[in-house]
Amino acid sequence: MNLLERNDKNAVAHLKMNAPERLNALSEEMLAALQAEFDALKDDRSIRAVVLSGSGKAFCAGHDLKQMTAGRQAEDGGKAYFTALFDTCAKMMLSIRALPQPVIAAPHGIATAAGCQLVATCDMAVAQTGTRFGVNGVNIGLFCSTPMVALSRNIARKQAFEMLTTGSFIDADRAQELGLVNRVSDNAEAEALALAETVASKLAAAVKVGKEGFYKQLEMGLEDAYAYTGAAMAENMLFRDTEEGIAAFLEKRDPTWEQ
Numbered sequence: 001m002n003l004l005e006r007n008d009k010n011a012v013a014h015l016k017m018n019a020p021e022r023l024n025a026l027s028e029e030m031l032a033a034l035q036a037e038f039d040a041l042k043d044d045r046s047i048r049a050v051v052l053s054g055s056g057k058a059f060c061a062g063h064d065l066k067q068m069t070a071g072r073q074a075e076d077g078g079k080a081y082f083t084a085l086f087d088t089c090a091k092m093m094l095s096i097r098a099l100p101q102p103v104i105a106a107p108h109g110i111a112t113a114a115g116c117q118l119v120a121t122c123d124m125a126v127a128q129t130g131t132r133f134g135v136n137g138v139n140i141g142l143f144c145s146t147p148m149v150a151l152s153r154n155i156a157r158k159q160a161f162e163m164l165t166t167g168s169f170i171d172a173d174r175a176q177e178l179g180l181v182n183r184v185s186d187n188a189e190a191e192a193l194a195l196a197e198t199v200a201s202k203l204a205a206a207v208k209v210g211k212e213g214f215y216k217q218l219e220m221g222l223e224d225a226y227a228y229t230g231a232a233m234a235e236n237m238l239f240r241d242t243e244e245g246i247a248a249f250l251e252k253r254d255p256t257w258e259q
Contacts, residue, residue, distance in 0.1 A: 004033035005055075011048040011200040012193060013041060013101075020056025026114050027064035031088050038095040048200035048207070050099070051192045052122060053106040059131070062113030062147075063089070086146055089114060093121045093150065097215060100208035102199050106192035107131050107181070112169075116180075117147035120154045123211065125181040126195060127172040128188035133180060139167035155179050203245060203257055209236050 005016045015037055017024040024030070041047055054060055063085070071081035096103050105119045108128035116133050119125050135144035135151055144151075144164055152160045155178040163170065172184045185191040199207065213232045217225040236242055241257045248255035 002033075003029055004037060006037060008047065010197050011046065012051060012196040013037075013044075013047045013049075014051045014053070014193060014196075017052075017054040017060060020054075020058075022064065023058040023061035023110070024054040024056065024115070025061050025064040026089060026118070027067055028085070028088075030064075031092055035088075035092045035095060038092065038099060041101060042095075042099055045204070048101055048202075048204045049196035050101050050103045051106055051189070051196050052103060052118070053189050053192070054108065056109075058109035058115075059105075059107035059111045060115030060118055061110060062115045062117075062137075090146060093117065096121050096123075100204070100211065102196075102207065102211060104192045104196050104199075105181075106188045107133075108188055110134070110169075113137050113144050114147055117144075117150045120147070120150035120180060124195065126183045126185055126188045126192040127175060127181040129172060129184055129186050131172040131175070131184075131188075132169045133172075133175050134167065134169040135164050136167040136169065138165060151180075203239075203241050205239055205241060206236055 001018060003017075003019055005018050007014045007016075015034075017030060017034075019025065019027070019030060041050060068078075068082070068085070071085070072078040074081055102123040105122035105125040106128070107115075107119050107125060108131050110132050111119045112134045113136060116135050119133065135147045137144040137147075148160065148164055151163070154160075159178050162168070170178070170180075172181065175181045176184050182195075183191065209232055213229055217229055220228060241255070244257060245255045
């Protein structure tokens with residue numbers, strides 16, 4: 001049994017975490033498996049969108065607390081281990097952001113702590129009806145500081161702070177209201193795959209420019225953002241396939257793209 005299953009169809013890579021007995025926790029092994037797939041996907045031109053889901057009754061329950069407890073046995077009480085673990089997790093999360101392909105999460109059951117961080121890190125999310133989300137580490141005395149980074153970049157500050165300091169859960173409908181997920185569905189995995197296929201039908205080079213620019217401009221002041229995105233659009237206009245796309249639109253025909 002593979003810890004992370006991958007199925008490619010219609011230019012979409014479907015990654016499914018497959019450790020149901022551990023609620024798909026982000027163990028050292030799961031982090032390594034995810035990192036390996038994202039490293040492989042970044043240069044895979046046959047894939048234009050990615051869906052991430054989980055098997056069993058939960059999407060992801062966060063870090064593997066049993067492994068973390070074992071890490072305490074080191075002479076330093078686990079400090080080096082914990083530092084390396086959170087650095088490894090951050091690298092994986094940043095790899096999602098750096099991918100040229102949009103990544104769509106399809107959470108179900110629960111998405112807690114680093115599992116909620118994983119949903120917040122993905123570019124879009126379609127949640128199964130009944131999914132519960134939480135950054136609940138504070139309930140066991142561990143503030144979800146790294147999940148806070150992604151969560152606070154998805155939802156309003158006061159709402160994020162309330163979740164972080166109370167450890168309370170929100171349901172899928174509330175997650176949609178707050179902006180943590182795009183949609184709620186009775187068949188989230190299928191709807192996420194359909195959404196991914198829609199994205200995959202677009203010009204990959206343009207989507208790559210758009211994803212990179214979307215996140216960069218958010219960190220800029222208004223004038224710098226317009227200067228950056230204006231230059232990006234000018235470069236995009238020079239693509240052969242963009243010229244073809246505009247011509248096809250004006251001529252009322254389907255474009256013939258090379259990429």
